[in-house]
Amino acid sequence: MWQPNKLEKERLEKANRLEAAGVLLYPGRCQRTHTVAEAIEAFHSDEAPGSTYVSVVGRIRRLNSKGKVSFAHIEDESGRVQLFLRLNALGEESYELVRRKLIDVDDFVQASGTMMRTRAGEISVDTAKLTLLSKTLSPLPVVKEQRHEDGSVSEYGEFKDTETRYRQRYADLAVNKSVREVFIKRARTIKALRDFLDNEGMLEVETPILQPLYGGAAARPFVTHHNQLHQDLYLRISFELYLKRLLVGGYDAVYEIGRDFRNEGVSYKHNTEFTMLEFYKAYIDYEGVMDITERMFAYTAEQVNGSSRIRYQGVELNLAPPWKRLSIREAVQAYLDFDYMDFPSSEALYEYLRAHGLADGLDRDDTWGRMIVEHLLGNHIEERLIQPTIVKDYPRDVSPFAKRIRGDADAGDEKERLYLASHTERFEFFIHGMEMGNAFTELNDPRDQQARFVEMKRLYDEDSDETTPLDEDYLRAMRFGMPPNGGFGSGVDRMVMLLTDQDSIRDVLLYPHLREPAPSENDLRGQFMLDAAVRQVEYQLDLPLAEKKRRIALYLPQANAGIEFRMANALEGSLAQLQNLRVAFAGELFVMTDENFYHVEDELIEMRIADFWRSIT
RNA sequence: GGGCGCGUGGCGCAAUGGCAGCGCAGUUGACUUUUAAUCAAUUGGUUGCAGGUUCGAGUCCUGCCGCGCUCACCA
Numbered sequence: 001m002w003q004p005n006k007l008e009k010e011r012l013e014k015a016n017r018l019e020a021a022g023v024l025l026y027p028g029r030c031q032r033t034h035t036v037a038e039a040i041e042a043f044h045s046d047e048a049p050g051s052t053y054v055s056v057v058g059r060i061r062r063l064n065s066k067g068k069v070s071f072a073h074i075e076d077e078s079g080r081v082q083l084f085l086r087l088n089a090l091g092e093e094s095y096e097l098v099r100r101k102l103i104d105v106d107d108f109v110q111a112s113g114t115m116m117r118t119r120a121g122e123i124s125v126d127t128a129k130l131t132l133l134s135k136t137l138s139p140l141p142v143v144k145e146q147r148h149e150d151g152s153v154s155e156y157g158e159f160k161d162t163e164t165r166y167r168q169r170y171a172d173l174a175v176n177k178s179v180r181e182v183f184i185k186r187a188r189t190i191k192a193l194r195d196f197l198d199n200e201g202m203l204e205v206e207t208p209i210l211q212p213l214y215g216g217a218a219a220r221p222f223v224t225h226h227n228q229l230h231q232d233l234y235l236r237i238s239f240e241l242y243l244k245r246l247l248v249g250g251y252d253a254v255y256e257i258g259r260d261f262r263n264e265g266v267s268y269k270h271n272t273e274f275t276m277l278e279f280y281k282a283y284i285d286y287e288g289v290m291d292i293t294e295r296m297f298a299y300t301a302e303q304v305n306g307s308s309r310i311r312y313q314g315v316e317l318n319l320a321p322p323w324k325r326l327s328i329r330e331a332v333q334a335y336l337d338f339d340y341m342d343f344p345s346s347e348a349l350y351e352y353l354r355a356h357g358l359a360d361g362l363d364r365d366d367t368w369g370r371m372i373v374e375h376l377l378g379n380h381i382e383e384r385l386i387q388p389t390i391v392k393d394y395p396r397d398v399s400p401f402a403k404r405i406r407g408d409a410d411a412g413d414e415k416e417r418l419y420l421a422s423h424t425e426r427f428e429f430f431i432h433g434m435e436m437g438n439a440f441t442e443l444n445d446p447r448d449q450q451a452r453f454v455e456m457k458r459l460y461d462e463d464s465d466e467t468t469p470l471d472e473d474y475l476r477a478m479r480f481g482m483p484p485n486g487g488f489g490s491g492v493d494r495m496v497m498l499l500t501d502q503d504s505i506r507d508v509l510l511y512p513h514l515r516e517p518a519p520s521e522n523d524l525r526g527q528f529m530l531d532a533a534v535r536q537v538e539y540q541l542d543l544p545l546a547e548k549k550r551r552i553a554l555y556l557p558q559a560n561a562g563i564e565f566r567m568a569n570a571l572e573g574s575l576a577q578l579q580n581l582r583v584a585f586a587g588e589l590f591v592m593t594d595e596n597f598y599h600v601e602d603e604l605i606e607m608r609i610a611d612f613w614r615s616i617t
Numbered sequence: 618g619g620g621c622g623c624g625u626g627g628c629g630c631a632a633u634g635g636c637a638g639c640g641c642a643g644u645u646g647a648c649u650u651u652u653a654a655u656c657a658a659u660u661g662g663u664u665g666c667a668g669g670u671u672c673g674a675g676u677c678c679u680g681c682c683g684c685g686c687u688c689a690c691c692a
Binding site for chain 2: 062067069073082084086101104119124144147164217369374378394399435
């Protein structure tokens, strides 16, 4: 329930006064002959005063009255323009609304008049008629700008509290123009990707987000349930298996841009839901995918920023092809100065890494491939790959959908034969130390694929919800014949980060995922305290009563004996009852038991539970 | 989940354990070419929540809530 603060009460009062004066606060229509930018442009082409009549609309961003003349800036999406407001031109009645500030900064207005240049030289609308389009009841944070002679703009009193900005993104956008620009570039990025892939002759498709079986990546999924079908469904963690089925169906190349969901931690480069781009193209291998990748990134950067050279976090990055390409084996040789093929088992590799101080944070039971990819590449090399770099030829056990690398299995020595047998045609690419995507020559041998599923199951059994489950239908599709093909997947959000120079994924998502906000001051008091106590004991109903009391006392040190005793009584009840335990309204503590709940501070107050719930809902 | 940091009027920020302050915004008034307008006066805070220590807590301690950074997790 909205409790207007002082500023809001003042605006409500103004709204009442405007309505009393016959002003419509939220009229249904308006008239707009020019956007702000168009109005300025129209004046530029013919600077004759009084000849360019415009009707512009927008939000007031600055308003200052100088007695019988006032100045305002209004802003629409195209830009800002100044309104020149004179008593003479507007008339007593209309001008009074401005002078008495019944029209506020943040209100939406329509201004009609002729274009002019003020004495100070600023192009303005000499306003003959000012109409309110929408009255603002809550003021936005105030940000003042100063334009310097060199054209730069400095801001005073920014709106920068990250939590409020994310939770109230509308206010963030309304106030911070640079934030609006990020999401314009985001839209342009996605459009450029579509254009590029369409021009490559790929077909855009849409595949299920709710999947009966998840797969295509190693990540924990979200689970949901279809009531009528009595079926559990997973939110997809990748599109891979559904897209590749379509190659069986006869399309040469398909792509999808959409949302994936992974039930993992969040970070500056991870969000629980994120936008993925995947494509699969028949009759090319991963070398062909590398070529497309390089061209796609360069094209998109040019479309969005006008150049394939970009600046990110102060570093110039050149996205133009060709990128540096090296195998992960070469990368380890180059950056860590040893050949991991000299240690072809996880035990031998671990011992070498431990002896050379490279084993920090490494699990000795991890698989050989994970040690190389997750640990050596992820923890020691990745951060040093600043300019676009393709790292290719990954160990087989971390690449369940990639085809084995080519080569003459009979040539070379034992080490080389082992290398060929244990590596796949897969690559990842990195820009500014961040993994940007993943691709392979796709496995299309159904017998091999089945073996990989089984192998994965064995390797990841204890971590079962991250296993790629065996997908029989996918194997069936492959048995009908899948053309050789190359596939690609990339996080679009990270690409937007690069192109907009943002260092957190949350800044390129309109509504990043946050925890439930803290209860407002209007919410029931005391909730934190009791929630804490309940959380500590609610899963421990089998504890002896004395132990419960002890723990409650621990978490409610200030509570009197009565609270502890009645809480303990409640805790002996059912789990459901316990979870329904809620307390405190009107600033006083209550504890609920079977049918009644009790006023804790002094005497017992009996009240039916139904009444209790009615009173707080 | 661990570690570190932060939370003070609408926004941005101060305040050795000792009267909660400043700027912007707001309100009232002056001003017919301002643009971070200016000038004069002025309103507004239970310092995230609940406790503790203390003569005295925004500050110290405990728990909780939220956010940020970081580590872990995350092909």
